[in-house]
Amino acid sequence: MRQIKDVLRLKLELHHSHQHIAASLGISKGVVAKxxxxxxxxxxxxxxxxxxxxxxxxxxxxVPP
Structure with a gap:
């Protein structure tokens, strides 16, 4: 399941921390940062x-490099 849009909504619209987003979505902080x-x-x-x-x-x- 892709969660890219959820990550970006939580970060860009709601201004949550990487740690909060990672915990909420069950992904790593590194994925959030990526x-x-x-x-x-x-x-x-x-x-x-x-x-x-x-x-x-x-x-x-x-997009591939």
Whole structure:
């Protein structure tokens, strides 16, 4: 199950800590940091992310090098 959008909503809209997000979603703080970094590198902000579905968001963030 992909949780990218949940991670980014909790971080970018609700301003939760990486530790809180990780505990809430049952993932590591490293995964939280990775998703936040990828969204930032892609130039995405919450309003744009909110309009995307999980598949489109994953495709936008996980672009091969």
């Amino acid at each position: 998703y936040v970094k990828l969204a930032s590198a892609a130039g995405l902000h919450w309003p744009q992310i909110q309009a995307m579905d999980e598949t489109a968001l994953h495709s936008r963030l996980m």
